[in-house]
Amino acid sequence: MKVGDDSLSPQPIAYRLRWRPEGIIPGAHPGRGEGAEGEFRRHVDLLRHPDPRRIDLRVSLRDPHGQLHVRQFSPRRAVPVAALVDLSGSMRFGEAVAGRVAEFAALIALSAVRAGDSFALFGCDAHLRADAFLPFSRRRGLDDEVRRRLTGLRPQGAGSAGLIEAAGSLPGRRALVFLVSDFLMPEAEREALLDALWRHDVVPVVVSDATLEEGLPRWGFIEMGDLESGAARLVFMRPRLRARWRAAAAASRRALDEAFVRRGLRPFHLRDRLDTEALTRRLMEG
């Protein structure tokens, strides 16, 4: 492969926010407060905003009252972007972390860095994992670092208390948080985690695998082992039980979606593979 040939390397995607970030670091998102440049917001009276450099002559001349109008802009601000990745044993299924999750996190890191935002990676199982932790930074090559970290590790351990721990170490101002998990934790734990993230703009990224619904045999023995607890169960699969299992899986998926809707969150489904177009659409919607 030729050096510099980046046809295979992922392209950054743009994202919009539905809220105005605070902060002082200039970036790409229309922020709170009044600025002298950036995204046009409105016209105000010169007396209210005494900045004669921004007088909009055309609007002022059109005004029958002869007021002088000044253009006001939103300042462009950077926003902290964080990816909280669940690394409990259940995420091992289908090499999810090494595959699509790493791809997804790297893409988000690349997009954030290109947009001038800082990106941080928090990999957590029962605790925050040091080997999957990257503090906020906006240096170049962060996406490679993220990918290397995530492909190299083996998810293990049970529980997702580390995610709540990570939520506590996020910055005090509102940030864009991608919560990457299979959300198979108990409901109370999930609610506690979302409570801990109340301040931030959370995009739940639901990692799921169609294998568990499509790949079940019609007839025969199949031994299932829980990746987290290690509990094993021998199952004699037959069409009726298969239908019941698929119904149960669909029901739990629906219940999860409803739980997100109740909180006003719109999840992104990372099912089987990273669909970049769907992700772009979702992020451009804000």
Added chain:
Amino acid sequence: MNAWYHEASVMTRSWGVDHPLVLALGLLALLPLFANVFIRNGIPAIAAFPPDPLSRVLGGGLRLVSALAILALVAGLAGLHRRAQTVLREGTGAHLVLLLDRSSSMDNSFADRAPSGDEQSKSSAAKHLLGEFVAGRPHDRIGVAAFSTSPMPVLPLTDHHDVVQAAIAAIDRPGLAFTDVGRGLALALSSFADDTAEASRAVLLVSDGAALIDRRVQDALRDAVTRTPVHLYWLFLRSRGAKSIFDVPPPGEDTPQANPERHLHLFLQSFGVPYRAFEATSPQAVAQAIAEINRQETRPLTYSERIPRHDVARPAFAVAALCIFLILLAKLAERPLRRTGFAREATRPPQAAPVIARDGQRRAA
């Protein structure tokens, strides 16, 4: 503890193994609790799926079958066997000596001539009926003796009825010359000499005639009967024209020389032990007489049964093979989880190559 020890001692007295150390391998039967023959498919959350009682039952059954297979293999390898032993049993029956006449007249039919057409000789009628008689009395100890010119011990008292059947089957071989009932009876009585069991004893004399009994033999017989009280049955196969043993001949003709059968009857009656004589003039009459004896000799009897060593290794291996066959069936019925989602993911080219290249470039710069 004591009861346990008692149970264990009973077990070891009746069961044994050839290689006791191999039994330690029986611990391997715990193995199915921890592992099975299936490939485990890791899934994220097993609790998300509803439990299934049928699967649980099948899983438990397979575990049990696996443990059983291992136990059966170990038992077979250790050479499990039931020890040879004698068992005392209660039944109804008797200790019985069949005293069979082998004189040549037994080869004739009841009409006292060589059998022709569908006629039966006396010996072959006796053979069939005695065979059935013995087969119907499985708990008897039976001895067989024969007599002709001199007595012939055939079988001591034994539990092995197939041998007895063989001995009875041999009585229609061509007979020998004469009839010496007295010494035959003495031989039959001597069969009981070392029989100490509290069983009913009987001698079944089957003959078609009699002869004069020597006075010394008569005394010896009286002694023997006094020592070992027995039931006497005489199945007299009377040929046509022979005198009945129950008819009283006119005075003057009633001598042992003229009427040996009648005088044997009187002699046996004089013993003072239970005695019955049956006069049979046809195979049907023989059958009736034998049925009557069968009815008489049903007293409670303690008999000992000798059970030879019985190897359980072969059935154990058969059980193991069956169990392994079941496990094999289950294994063949195993279906893997079809990987639909990330199979495509995995076949995509790794993305690490350009990353490294760019790193190298940066480092070089």
